[in-house]
Amino acid sequence: MRYSASFGGPAPASVPVRQGIRPALFYGMFAALLCANALTATAFLFSNDIAKLWNRQNDQVVAAYEDRIAQLRVEVDRLHSRSYAQAGDINLQLQELSQQQEVLIEQHQLVKVLVDKAGQLGIDSAALPSASGAPAIAPLAMSSGNAEIDATASAITQMMGETQFAMTSIAETATERTRNIVTELSGLGIRVTLPEDDLDGVGGPLLAAVDGAEASPMIDDANAVMAALVRYKAARDSIDTAPIHMPISGNFRQSSGFGNRTDPFTGRRAFHSGMDFAATTGTSVLSAGAGVVSFVGVKSGYGNVVEVTHANGLISRYGHLSGFLSEVGQRVNTGTPIARVGSTGRSTGPHLHFEVRKDDVAINPKNFLEAGKRLTGLLG
Template sequence: MRYSASFGGPATPAPAPRQGVRPALFYGMFATLLCANALTATAFVFSSDIAKLWNRQDDQVVAAYEDRIAQLRVEVDRLHSRSYAQAGDINLQLQELSQQQEVLLEQHQLVKVLVDKAGQLGIDSAALPTATGAPDIAPLAMNSGNAEIDATATAISQMMGETQFAMTSIAETATQRTRNIVTELTGLGIRVDLPSEDADGVGGPLLAAVDGADASSPMIDDANAVMAALVRYKAARDTIDTAPVHMPISGSFRQSSGFGNRTDPFTGRRAFHSGLDFAATSGTIVLSAGAGVVSFVGQQSGYGNVVEVTHANGLITRYAHLSGFLSEVGQRVNTGSPIAKVGSTGRSTGPHLHFEVRRDDMAINPKTFIEAGKRLTALLG
């Protein structure tokens, strides 16, 4: 037993040293707690809500997503400032993180433009799949042994995959809708003029390649491909406006007679009826079934007062038995433009609109056009 002596007194036993926490264990516990907090914070900040962004639910969601990107940049900068940023391969990994962060920001800006353009064309939350089914892109090759670096790399990879998925969804939706429109209109004998997928003019002298001077990145190429799909879709939509596939009347009406052979209301014998009849009160507004030019306003035998509109692809729509005119020859009209009023002039038993679709002076069943118009309207939402 050890004793300590004091001046003027007997020796007393020295207190035994306390058993403390070993330094290695202390720092290990501290590091574990720090990494766990970093992982939790990263998961909280960068949790997946990209689907809400592409669903265009609220401008605040867009701002929140951009805040996530900004916070991610702060996280990358913070990692750079730590002391281990100078330790071997970790410094290179942090530089790669910074580069990927810049790519993510650029990708996000491109997708914002594309989402806005798609929204203008009616491709919105009803058309875009959510990101929950998005395929994962290859994650950043980070196995630094530092949980904060690896978690941030995973967050960047996830967000890049989601934005890429959003671009793919827009392109696929636009392309499928374009195909459906072309199918419907082609079935009516209406040609749809679409920009060629390789219509961009390019050229220049043939020079040797220069390292690091690529004209565009794969990301830019992807964005251009999406924009090209949207341009083709817009051209297809514009063709719908010119096609006479829309209802020529609105409000209270009923179809009183169809296209084809029927019992003639005056003779009681079988006769051919060249259009659709919509019974409505006299004075009900008659609408142009598609964009075109008014080519006739006047009277025709059996039809009474008539308006005709010439459309693209050699189609003419005829509106008969009218009580009044709201258009004149040479006037350009759009789909739904008021052009006349329902009446009972000519060979008619009561107020109704007689509607015809004609090509090469031959009557075509208008119901085929009206039904196609309904399907296209449903397609466009």
Template sequence: MRNGASFSSPGRAKPKTAPHAGIRPLWFYGMFTLLLAGNALTGTALLFSPEIAKVLNGQTEQVIQAYEDRIAQLRVEVDRLHSRSYAQAGDINLQLQELSQQQEMLLEQHQLVKVLVDKAGELGIQTAALGSSPGEVAMAAPTNASGNPDIDETARALAQMMGETEHAMTSIAQTATERTTSIVNEMAEIGIRVSLPDALDGVGGPLLAPSDGGDAAPMIEDANAVMAALVRYKAARESIDAAPIHLPIAGTYRQSSGFGNRRDPFSGKRAFHSGLDFAARSGTTVLSAGQGVVTFVGVRSGYGNVVEVTHPSGLVTRYGHLSGFLSSKGQKVHTGTPIAKVGSTGRSTGPHLHFEVRQGSRAMDPKQFMEAGKRLQALLG
């Protein structure tokens, strides 16, 4: 045909085609060589496996030994830390036990001192107020990180409280002793002897041999000493109440005449005046100058109406020129007890109280008694 297409004719040979791509010889031989090398190495490894194992095992043993040594060191360190911790715990427990004992002792001391402070207050001796109780201090004590009480801070607080209680006891004893001495000296100046107890009452018991550890606690001994000082002071105070050293008149008055020689208001001559005169309105209340017993109610020459009181010291106070009586013979009176009324009976120029202090038949200057009373009242506050 003429269209350019050619057809093969029967009997003509077909043209040859290009061959397919396959495995290149170089790669094949390379892979084969690697395979042989791997097999050789495997065989060598199998042949020398005991020696390799030994080497590997030797390194492992060294590593294990190193770890075991480190673990042993750590155990020693842990044991040492535990021992230190146990020791510290033991010290803390011992310190806590000591603090507990101190707290118990301080609690007992605090209770004793509180009784003494109250007793001193009743007798007019004021001391600094006690702080918190030991239990309150323990409750308020700070704690450390472990929740235990801060030992140093708690010990400091307890020591401070113990110092305060000891200071309170010392202050009470010192004040009571000083006041007792002042009272005794003042009384001696006016001829009154004060009787004081030497020690606390209510002591005794069988005579037994001493025993170890049987001594009384110093705290108890100190408290007993303070109480003894208060007992003596109480006795001294009672002597003040009993002594005729207090003002014998109430209300408005003036001292119109003193003790000793003076110009007699009736004769105009010098004469001895045996007491003090207190000019006051008629009917003014007359008071007992001290504790005692009314031993006379009646009339005496020159004195008019008279009341006499005998005091524990043996001194007698006489109240004259009275307009009326407010007491009776045999009546017990105290300082300030109303016993009569001011008047102008007897040898008198006008309403006044004639007041005497007598020792037996001898008249004593009442002024020294009144002055002693003022000083003692100032001492007692």
């Protein structure tokens, strides 16, 4: 007896057993479907060409493709040519920038020397940019854009302008100060000798001109600035040699001036050949300018006296001294202590009698001292 499957018995003999789809058949059908889709897409994209092929127009299609390839090749060649031209322009620009940077570095070195020289003479120049601040040229050689090249060129041009401004500032300041010094000293009858002729010497063998060998304008500018500094130094040295500086320091007061006055001993009008500075006995007396001590001793009416001979035939005289701090033949600078305040000779009390003389004629020392104050203010 057979039992139903629902009751766990044997299945009826009339029910057949089902079998699954074979794998080979399944994959074959899938591949066929995929190829059909691919062919359909290809036919959609290239339907015109395929139609022509099917219409036995293969030769015309091939010719058309060859024409398109030829046109594309021409276009590529044209783009390559443009790229090469642009690359050539960029390389040329980079080469020019490299040359400008070298000029900038050279210019910076020249200006640095001039700034140091000006600083030694007390001239503060405009702020000098650092040459290391210039953009590097080498990394830009790999850049494909011109914006960076233009920015670099602008930065280099700006820095070159700044260094040029620094040189111009130094030259103008030196020239202006030289002019003021000459004006002040000329008003005192002091001739200032400037090394103009010494800077004009040129020479060399006569040779044929060579293309591209012109002298650098930058060198000419630097030489002009240096010439201005040399002239200024000469003018500044003239200040040091002139007796225009205060011959005493510390606590003092001007007790008498140059010219006619009431004589303290006779009570009558008399000429006073110098300026008196009242101070305590022993106060240091300073040389009013660089020169050579030409007299140390006693003079009638002056008591103890020291005289210093300066350039331009000027002599400064210091009287009524209590002691000497210098000797004949000694070279002294501006501000060198040469004696001490006293009350020797024709004097009513301790003070310094200061004179400036030329050709043994007394000159008003007030004009010299006031010029000295103005020049000291000018030079800082």
